[in-house]
Amino acid sequence: MMRLPAPAKLNLFLYITGRRPDGYHNLQTLFQFVDFGDELGFEEADELTLSPALPGVEPENNLIIKAARLLQAHTGCTRGARIHLTKRLPMGGGLGGGSSDAATTLVGLNRLWRLGLGNDELAALGLQLGADVPVFVHGRAAFAEGVGDIFSDAAPPEPWYLVMNPGVEVSTPAIFTDPDLPRNSPVLSLEQHLNSPWQNDCEALVKKRHPEVAKLLSWLLEYAPSRMTGTGACIFGTFDSREAAEKALKNAPDGAFGFVARGCNRSPLLTALDAL
Incomplete structure (x- = not known):
């Protein structure tokens, strides 16, 4: 089975610069990957299947299956695959888990099925699944504008x-x-x-609507510069060393959970592909 990471992302900043006539919002944000996330396994099969199922999500509504179906339709490929998901990232957490899973599916099945599509073509397909998906396909830290679909490479620090x-x-x-x-x-x-x-322009509103976010962010700010990522609910603090971050994690409030990871301007997905 070919195993590939689907890394989390952080929005190092997020600014809402206006609302468009179609109801979508223009924004500016800085995406960076971390070396922690979901993992997907792929192997050839007659049918297209995903296991295990996510609670409350029908398989055909899962972005992984949607990405696979989209790739089949775009290329005319009739092959199948068994896809196994190791889910580590929370749903609705602002870490891009679903978008990252979709991107890794496009990239992984393109390799498994030997379709030969380039990253630009895969990214264009990914845009049909979500505005964040092309960034994960592209695999490099990016400054994004528009609705998040116009991006350029960036190289922020990797704390x-x-x-x-x-x-x-x-x-x-x-x-x-x-x-x-x-x-x-x-x-x-x-x-x-x-x-x-x-x-993050969304932070004050999310803290107002979700006191749990406000309370945990107040705790984390005692240890390091900290913000919310995306539209939440996850928050992150920036540390100079793994040891300092792990020390803070050991003092986390009861019931709170998290992880320590390194910022990556080159996605762990690209590194894994290099090793195949």
Whole structure:
């Protein structure tokens, strides 16, 4: 079985710069991968199957199966595959787990089925599944604009992170339709952002709607500069060493759980593919 990582991402900053006539939002964000995430296994089969099933998600609604079906339809491929998912990332946590799973599926099945599609073509397919999927296919830290679909390579520092999950699921549509969401952040260049303090425009609203996020973030801020990623609910603190991050994790409040990981400007997915 070919095993490939589906790494988590962090939004190192997230600014909402306006609302478009179609209801979507223009934003500016900086994506970086971490060396922790889900894992997918692929092997040839007559049918297309996924195991285990995710609680509350019908297989055909899972982004993994959707990605596989999309690749079959695009290429006319009639092969199947057994896909095994090792799920480590929380759903609705802002870590991009579903999008990363979809991207790894596109890349993995392209390799397994020997289709020969390039990354640009796979990324274009991925965009049909979600705005974040092309970034995971591309596999490099990126400054994203538009609705998150226009991106350019970036090289932020690669510190250690402590990522904490408050145990609540945040609805992204609910956040983006809330009238209290700030929508007027100035449009800046990446260089301007890199030389300014970073923040997440969704954070204050999520903390208001989900006190669990506010409480855990207040705790983590005692140890390191910390923010929310995406539309939440996960938060992250930035540390100079693994040891410092692990020490903070040992002091986490009862009921809270998280992981320590290194920031990666080159996705662990690309590293795994190099080794095949």
